[in-house]
Amino acid sequence: MSLRSRLTAGLALAIAAATLAAPPASAAPAQLLSDPVYDYATAIREAVYIDTPVDNDGDGVADKVVADIIRPSEAATAGVKVPVIMDASPYYQCCGRGNESEKKAYATDGTVTKFPLYYDNYFVPRGYAFIAADLPGTSKSKGCEDVGGAEEIAGAKAVIDWLNGRAVGRTAAGATVTASWSTGKVGMIGKSWDGTIANGVAATGVDGLVTIVPISAISSWYDYNRVNGLVNPKVSSVPSLHSLVNARPAGTCTSVSNALTTGADASTGNYNSFWAARNFVTNASRVRASVFVVHGQNDLNVQGVHFGQWWSALAANNVPRKLWLSQEGHVDPFDSRRSVWVDTLHRWFDYWLLGIDNGIMSEPMADVERAADVWQTSTQWPPTGTSTANYVLQGTGDPGTLAVGTGSGSLSLTDSASLTEANAVSSPTTARTGRKVYQTAVLTSDLRISGTPTITLRVKSSKSTTTLSARLVDYGTATRVNYRSSGEGISTLTSQTCWGSSSSTDDACYKDTAKTVASAAYQVLSRGWMDGAHRDSLTSPANMSTSTYYTITWKLRPIDQIIPAGHRLGLVLTLSDAEFVSSHSTGATVTVDQTACVLSLPIAPVGALAGLSAAGPITVYAPESYAGTGTRFQ
Incomplete structure (x- = not known):
């Protein structure tokens, strides 16, 4: 079958999935999934510099975040718009992502030739674009990283605004560029700090963010660095995290760094306005995206309080949601339950971003690991009858x-x-x-x-x-x-x-x-x-x-x-x-x-x-x- 024939067949599946005839009673139900009909090797790779509404490096110019994009070229040629999966991260150059600490690699023109993780490899052939966005003050983005603050959230949100025509994006040469290729639908995903960004952006209620998948993510920065009036010495402080990921020239972000130190008030365990601005739970009523929460019950870094209070707040606001709880610590499900995870994530994104009615929201709400690689499901969580x-x-x-x-x-x-x-x-x-x-x-x-x-x-x-x-x-x-x-x-x-x-x-x-x-x-x-x-x-x-x-x-x-x-x-x-x-x-x-x-x-x-x-x-x-x-x- 030619590539164009496979493309047509794949698109037909995505569009007509809900109208397929039911299989005979003796047959297994059809698995409604997007197919890998696009050529990954020839996908379009581009970098867009997007204006944020913030200027926290004080240079008189709106801070810009870099969105590194990969999207199927055949869809662009055919005029088919695609949704976006985005991982906004501070780690793409300083530290890497995933179990193998992958970093971005660039061509001479500044476009990315290697994206960390498998999201681009797996989903771009299936009709998605993938964006790896550098948070403000990290990698190639401007501004200063403020660790959970207004700059960080505004930077990631600006990418969604650009995809929906509400923000200005430019090429490296300064030419204005739009996302006419995008449906405007975005799913954010990420582990740890990356997943925390997804929580924070969802809590703004931004239009276009359809779903998030926060993995081992923070829901309140106070509860990461503090514990009921006590300081948590087991984790990195806010100022040290800023220093870890900061990619700006020496002195550029000194005022922001000093403000982080002062605001965090490390000499006490007090809750204050600094921490309140970094508490996403209080804004759960604004969340318009579905949420797939993934967390290790034995995570001693981003501890269980983060999934627990976030989940309760989402439930109180009737947010569509799903939950995986493992027995591991700070571990991505790709590295603990790989094949089941990829299949589940595939169906989750297909449902929310492509509109394929594959039944995932009719399945049990929660998967809980009981022992190594031994899982049990619950229709509701906490279970009915608790x-x-x-x-x-x-x-x-x-x-x-x-x-x-x-x-x-x-x-x-x-x-x-x-x-x-x-x-x-x-x-x-x-x-x-x-x-x-x-x-x-x-x-x-x-x-x-x-x-x-x-x-x-x-x-x-x-x-x-x-x-x-x-x-x-x-x-x-x-x-x-x-x-x-x-x-x-x-x-x-x-x-x-x-x-x-x-x-x-x-x-x-x-x-x-x-x-x-x-x-x-x-x-x-x-x-x-x-x-x-x-x-x-x-x-x-x-x-x-x-x-x-x-x-x-x-x-x-x-x-x-x-x-x-x-x-x-x-x-x-x-x-x-x-x-x-x-x-x-x-x-x-x-x-x-x-x-x-x-x-x-x-x-x-x-x-x-x-x-x-x-x-x-x-x-x-x-x-x-x-x-x-x-x-x-x-």
Whole structure:
């Protein structure tokens, strides 16, 4: 079949998909997908310099962002308009994208000859354009990167405005250029900071942004750098992220960098106007795009609070949405569930950007990984039938009891600044200074926690403030994804698979990965922290009186985890936590009134476990490797 014949057939499929006759009852349903009918090697590659409404580098000229574009030439020749998939990123030159840290490569005329990741290779032949946009102040764009601020969001939004005729774009030579080839429909995708940009742009309500796919993405920059009045030392600060990606000449962005340092107010954990401007959750009512949220439940970098609060806000505003939750850390699903991911993403974009009624929105809302490469679906998330169960604290022995009923007794907990998480949660029947473990009886049936746990403690502190730390733990030996390994749950193999078409300068092949697992006696399922002085307000801290009991409530990280029958659910309380929050120890001793303490858990029906499916290679590590560390922002 000629290329033109294949082109016609592919377009016909996209247009007429909804009218295809139903297959016989004995046949499998037709898979309605866009076909790779366009030639990737001859695709049009161009760079457009787009005006933003901001001039934060102070040179008197509107800042410009660079949109590097690749689109099918045959569609342009035939006058067929195409939608756009866009990954707006600060990382295209400083750090690279994906598991293999790919960077853009350029021809002598400044156009991109190699795009990072597989989106261009896979989707351009299927009738999409792909745009890799450099955020302001990074790579070839002007302006100064303000890390989640107005400049960053306006820069990415300007690309969508240009695609819809609302912004000015120019060639490198300065000639005005329009996007007459575009349908105006845009889907944004990206992992980590890139996905964060997608959240932020969606929260502007910009017309033309039809869908976003935020992967391991931030929904509020305060909740990335701060935790309930405490500073998160495990992540990069806003000023250091600016320095990492800044590509402007020395001195150009000094004023912006200084403003980031001042605004972030690193000496405190306070919430202020700087952080409010970087909180996308508060603007969820403006979101007009569908949202496909993807997150690792064990992501210690962009922690689960980001998907949880974003998902809840989207649900409250009836935003069409879908969810994948994995057992890995800060890992792209392309590197953890590759074939299923590419197929699902393909159908998602076909539905939202090409209008192919392939049924994806009638499928289960959530996919949740239960163990390495073992998944379960839920029609809704949190699942229908989820209800709150309140567990109380009882007993002063080691361990205490976690049960449904009435709390009893009191105890003193003295801060131990050197206590690591491993020592805090391991060997629960051993008395250790600085921690208190509570456990349920051995479970007689599986227990599914699906949503956001909340803890309430009634405490009196010997100091004017103290950190309060809580962890939910699954006690019971099992083989689990080792999210503390250097790959955060995956290892990279030497073999490759290809996803899309290749050219002489840009191949579509990527190294395969394997799940990294280890047998361990426990797993920390969820964590949460609170600074006592910020108990009532994140903006106006108030010291604790040493003679007063305070009832303090805070949220732990949202999860969807099953604690199997035969295991115990544990709650571990400590004070300071040098790994996850600072300031560190105040040396406090805290009296805990167990009669007024409650752990509230969202308990869901376990579901039909017969629907589980498993596939993929697994790398097994010895149990001692389970305590390894390693996080990355990208």
